[in-house]
Amino acid sequence: QVQLVESGGGLVKPGGSLRLSCAASGFTFSDYYMNWFRQAPGTGLEWVSYISNDGSDTNYADSVRGRFTISRDNAKNSLYLQMSSLRAEDTALYYCATCKISPVGTCLFDYWGQGTLVTVSS
């Protein structure tokens, strides 16, 4: 069965960096676009970034563009999110999710990990 397991979250000071990982299993990872989402405590879902199946195409939410970098290693079935210049407002539970591409090129998010918590505080 499909499994997505995030790791790498923790407590970091404002301005600091953190690298999140998402280990995938149970499907052909290299066939799928992948996404990162986040959810601040008590709030809704915020899309953060996506990466194409071969890593050639990426996109970011305006709130993180220039500070976060998404990448993947298909040989290791792993997705990453390098986060830098972290701010208090980046505090959230971060999820990775698979993307089922629609005929119009948008994503339906069919599988999600359990999340890893990032807390940005001094």
Place this chain on the structure above:
Amino acid sequence: ENVLTQSPGTLSLSPGQRATLSCRASQSVSSSYLAWYQQKPGQAPRLLIYGASSRATGIPDRFSGSGSGTEFTLTISRLEPEDFAVYYCQQYGSSPITFGQGTRLEIK
């Protein structure tokens, strides 16, 4: 962008009752590319419905979706204790994809 507005914000019902959740889009959703997700406390979102009315794998048939254009509905025919959660709609008919703010379904 296509803004999705869910109502009500909170719905209080008892097990066995029928739940009706609404999702209204600011623009017509292309090809009914509308999905519903369930999120229980402390858990990741789970895809329930896609294409406005198709159930995802393993989703019980008490969950059904309907609608088109700008008005969509998620119906839970008879609430089970495990159905009390937050529900989000998402449109994927146009970029950027957008989510509603969620409806909290709580036990009365």
